[in-house]
Amino acid sequence: MYEHSGYQAPASDGEPLQQHERVLTLIDGIRDARRAGEIARMAELARAIASVLGTRTRDADSKRCPALAEASGAFLADPDWPDRLIADLGLLREHILRELGGESVLLQAGRGSA
Structure with a gap:
C-alpha cells in the first residue's frame, strides 16, 4: 500500500504513475472545459477522476477536494461549483x-523501474 497517497499497491510498478498521469490529464481536461464554459463536461471529467482514485482514496480526497464529490449532480444547482472545483x-x-x-526518488533508489 502506498501510505502517503492512499493508492493500493498495483500488480505492476508502473500503475501508480499511470494513475497519477491519468488524473493530471483529466485535470487539464477540466480546465479546458471550464475555459469553454462546458460545466457538464467538467462534471463528467470530475467523475472520471473519482473513478481513477477509487473508493479509499476518493474518501480521503473528498476532504481535500469536496467539489469533486459534488460532480454527481449537486453541481447544477451551484453556480460557484466550477470555480470551487478548479481551486480544489x-x-x-x-x-x-x-x-x-517522491516516486522519482524511489525509482532512482532502485525500488522500481523507469
Missing part, C-alpha cells in the same frame, strides 16, 4: 506532483 483540483494537482517527486 489545483490542490489535488499539487499533491500529486509532490507524490511524483
Whole structure:
C-alpha cells in the first residue's frame, strides 16, 4: 500500500504513475472545459477522476477536494461549483506532483523501474 497517497499497491510498478498521469490529464481536461464554459463536461471529467482514485482514496480526497464529490449532480444547482472545483483540483494537482517527486526518488533508489 502506498501510505502517503492512499493508492493500493498495483500488480505492476508502473500503475501508480499511470494513475497519477491519468488524473493530471483529466485535470487539464477540466480546465479546458471550464475555459469553454462546458460545466457538464467538467462534471463528467470530475467523475472520471473519482473513478481513477477509487473508493479509499476518493474518501480521503473528498476532504481535500469536496467539489469533486459534488460532480454527481449537486453541481447544477451551484453556480460557484466550477470555480470551487478548479481551486480544489489545483490542490489535488499539487499533491500529486509532490507524490511524483517522491516516486522519482524511489525509482532512482532502485525500488522500481523507469
